[in-house]
Amino acid sequence: MKTDNRFLSGLALLGGLLFLAPVLYAIWMSFQTSTAFYTGRFDFTFGNYQAAIGQYHFARYLLNSIIVAGAVTVISITVSTMAAYAFARYDFPGNDLLFAATVATLMIPSHISLIPNYLTLADAGLLDTYAGLILPAISNGFAAFFLRQYIRGIPRALDEAAYMDGARPLTVLWRVIVPIAKPAIFSMGLYVFITEWNNYIWPLIATSDENLFTLQIGLAKLYRLNPGEGLINWPLVMAASTISMLPVILGFVLVERHLVRGITMGALK
């Protein structure tokens, strides 16, 4: 396009930088010693990251976040793909009803289940376990709803050809449907992963053992348990904050299109 010249690109870049200035400045701050921060000079250091990772256990939190968000994504996408396949391809009594019950989960605010889910997991002895963090997050029908629409667009002739060759339903799902639906599954997977990575209220309620903290909880506690205003070690807190947001930002830059797709589809539910 003719009008898309260097001037406009520069202007857009400047606008974007200005918009993100607080975050960019915070990342910059995380490489600064705290004494330098308070005197307004700049002393480059990795010390805040070393402290966050070692002394303040952010390596552990990072690992927990990866385990929890990873497991939620894999389990959620697996059960959703299976359900979506049945909804899209089988006429069975209850199909409409069960599908409606799945879609209705999108309207149900998660706050109604906070207290009951806490009680359920306490009864099952699953508070302060990975299972307690992971299981309630699977109860979301969005991926199934979305993948069903996608699978319906795949020609049935492909399934039938596979059945002619003697394939079983699970084989058809795995060998025919999943490879074709891969872009949709990938977008949904990213969406689920990021949502879970950033999840706050449930891990806050379900964990009190520091060994189970996710990054979000670890960061909130590090910030809050700092001594009062003015005494907060801002560069340290910003290093911890950067550790918590950077994986998603990097992923975003790499797969922006897929991600925006997944999220706008999330919106148009």
Place this chain on the structure above:
Amino acid sequence: MPRKLTPYLFVLPLMAFIAVFTYIPIVTSVDLSFRQWDFMSPDKPFVGFDNYRVLLKSDAFWNSFEVTAIFAFISVPIRLALALVLASALSRETFARRILRGALFLPYVTSTVSIAVVFSWVFSTDYGMMNGLLGLFGIDKVGWMQRPDLALGVLIFINTWRQLGYDVVIYIAGLQAIPQELYDAAAVDGGRKLHVFRRVTFPLVMPTTYFLLVISVIDAFQLFTLVDVMTQGGPAGATDLLVNRLYQIGFTLFDIGQGSALAVLLFILLVGLAIFKARVLGRRIHYED
């Protein structure tokens, strides 16, 4: 394996999760809202509507409701107006616009806790970015998060910053659905830019506006993370949004009955809004297809 069972086996795992962690909890919440319980005592006596009565008589509840309503009432129009203007400017695919769109969208996928922490610094009194900037103009330090009249405004500002890119992306999708012929016709008629915007763009993007309006209100009634990390409802209840109240009643005061009553009220309100969205807006949004 008999064929008739196959589809049920496929949907069973998802259905089991949904039943245990979404549907049964609704029933449990309603039940608990009629009982008095503190997580500890062995029995949970039935108290009828007492929890609701106490809740609806308490100042804290009405303060929360008011704060949440003010939050929604101020933040939603600002978000939508900014987003529509930006979306109009960014809707065509060019490299420059993609950069800006990416930058706008980034906060939406970034962890809200990180955002809350970063902005706690931005608005901190002594070393924050905002007071630093104001200082350049000779303006005295402002206690942003300590003043009840400012703290909610700061939360509105941050939430707008966080959600703007999302609104823009949805608006862009809405704008792209408007047939180009309408613009061509307006151009032939010699319509000026502002005029075209008012007569063509604005009315035709209305379904998207309704959609965003409803989901932004729903979001406002679910906001928690920013509040919990930054203010925990303070100062003096000025940022005590409803979910924060729910969390305080349920998980710091351990009043399960009253917490459940609030959860049930919130549930009725939000499901009502969601049904309104699906029924009324669902039809309107698709009328162009």
